[in-house]
Amino acid sequence: MQLRDIASSPSRRLSLLLAAALVSACGPSEPAAPVDSDESTGVSTAALTELVSNGNFNSGTVTPWWSGANTQSRVENxxxxxxxxxxxxNPWDALIGQSGIPLVSGRAYTLAFTASASVSTTVRVTVQLESAPYTAVFDRQVTFDGTSRRFTFPFTSSLATQAGQVTFQFGGRPASLSAFLDDVSLTTENGSGGGGPLAMTSGFYIDPNSNPANWVRANSGDSRAARIQASIANNMTARWFAAWSGNITTAVSSFVAAADAADKLPVLVAYNIPGRDCGSHSGGGAGTPDAYRTWISAFASAIGNRPAVVIIEPDAVAQLDCLANDAERQTRISLIRYATEQFRDRAPNTWAYLDAGNALWINADTMAQRLENMGVRNVRGFALNVSNFYTTAQSASYAGNVNASLSSRYGYTKPFVVDTSRNGNGSNGEWCNPAGRRIGTTNQVGVGGAEMTLWIKVPGDSDGQCGVGPNSPAGTFMPDVALRMIDGL
Incomplete structure (x- = not known):
């Protein structure tokens, strides 16, 4: 239902530092001495990045905190x-947590929270991997009682992962109780990498060789050039990589290196799954499963330790139904899971998001099951509305339903990003070069519930030979359509 194509990466300056990350459940590690007071531990608060989202519960909701089978949570006072x-x-038989926290080996962190309980009880508090073997970089037994106290624990991470979590584990006791938490915080110094790739850079990378930028350079005398430069080429859009990229190691490494040299964050799209786009306008992809494994492993390795954001295989999850038989579907599931593992293991400072279609495509419960099966636990989160037109509010509502299903079925939630490149006027129900669409809000952090809003599709790039671009193959830049997108015509 949504077409992917060749895109480049103009990037818009974003001087915001990302102060939101997400977290979830269980594990062991070296504890550090707590400070049982309201005083600072001496870490400079002027240079900190907050990794916990909704730690003060001012929103009135528990999201993105999740609860285990023997706990129920709500915001009260x-x-x-x-x-x-x-x-x-066991302690982990009754727990709450928040998932998706990036950790950098050797980096200093501070975990702090205010807590009390209806009866005196010992609570296990961890910062750990969110899946087996649940290795913990912080593991402490803390006593909660009827007096509200502030606890502060500095520690150093011994792991590098994008899949950390904070947990409070209340199990292992015969009687029921109520515990109260507030101002939960996990901080690290800005620029250290603990706040994710945005905190490691000074903003998004604007690619000087994006499709619109190249067109403007080649047509500087065209009356349309100045508006396209100002409204599209000067904003970040993702660079799409597939067979057209040539040697994938060289292509990815060169792009990421240019961004790194500019102290900027690149956004990339991996778009080479076998049977791509169900053979439609953007059909293609790697010739065999083994070829794809080699390609995606090289993609992740080419990023290495440098900061990046990657969108994994637009449409591949949602289009599972178009494959001919169950064997092909199982192959795709295994390939997507393999891709998530490669970014997890080979690109530790990359936030990767697995594409999850759009707001009106796949039932949220079905999508949650597919995301779980295809390895969303291994990466930062999921992406919505890539190359489509639904509003950010529609996408956020759908993301909430997907996360509710992930939480109830599997015990975790995930951050999400939304493609806002063409959603300024919302959707008219068409997906292939429809008229009357408009560019949307440029790249921002923490808008409408999304972790980031990004221009993943390039405005003006064709979806295929259809709609207002009937003679333009997918990925071709269309200046007249770009102006339509600017004006909403």
């Missing part, structure tokens, strides 16, 4: 109330 069932054997 501006703090999180956790009702814990009794009769559990």
């Amino acid at each position: 501006g703090r999180l109330r956790v009702d814990v069932g009794g009769g559990t054997a």
Whole structure:
């Protein structure tokens, strides 16, 4: 339903530092001495990045915190109330948490929170991997009682991962109780990498060789050039990589190196899954599963330790149904999962997002199951509305439904990003070069519930030979359509 094509990466300056990250459940590691007071631990608060989202519960909701099977959580009087069932054997049998925290090996962090409980109880508090083996970089037994206290723990991470989590584990006791949490915080110094790739850079990378930028250079005397430069080419759009990129190691490494040299964050799209776009306008992809594994592994390795954002295989998850038989579907599931593992293992400072279609395409429960099966746990989160037109509000509502399903079925939620490159007028129900669409809000952090809004599709690039671009193959830049997008015509 949504077409992907060749795109480049103009990037818009973003002077905001990303102060939101997400987290979820269980593990062991070296504890550091707590400070049981309201005082600072001496870490300079002027240079900190906050990694916990909704730690003060001022939103009135618990999202993105999740609860385990024997806990129920709600916001009460501006703090999180956790009702814990009794009769559990292990601490992790009754827990709450937040997932998706990036950790850098050797980096210093500070975990802090205010807590009390209806009865005196020992709570296990961890910062750890969100999946087996649940290795913890911080693991402390903390006593909660009827007096609200501030606890502060500095520690150093011994792991590099994008899939960390914070947990409070209440299980292993016979009686039920209620615990209360507020002002939960996990901080690290800005620029250290602990705040994710945006905190490691000074903004998004604007590619001087994007399709619109190249067209403007080649047509500087054209009356349309100045408006296209100002409204499109001067904004970040993602660079798409596939067979047209040539040697993938060289192509990715060169692009990321140019961004790194400018102290900017590149946004890339991996778009080479076998059977891409169900053979439609953007059909193609790697010739065999083995060829894809080699390609995607090289893609991730070419990024290496440099900061980046990657969108993994637009449409591949949502288009699972178009494959001919179950064997082909299982192959795609294994390939997408392999891709998530490669970015997890080979690109530790990359936030990768697995494409999850759009707001009106796949039932949220079905999408949650597919995301789980295809390895969304291994990466930062999921992407919505890539190359489509639905509003950010529609996408955020759908993301909420997907996360609700992930939470109820699998015990975690994930951050999401939204493609706003063409959603300024919303959708008219068409997906292939429809008339009357408009460029949307430029690249920002923390808008409408999304972790980031990004221009993933290049405004003016064709979806295929259709709509207002009937003679333009997918990926071709169309200056007249670009002006339509600027004016909403």
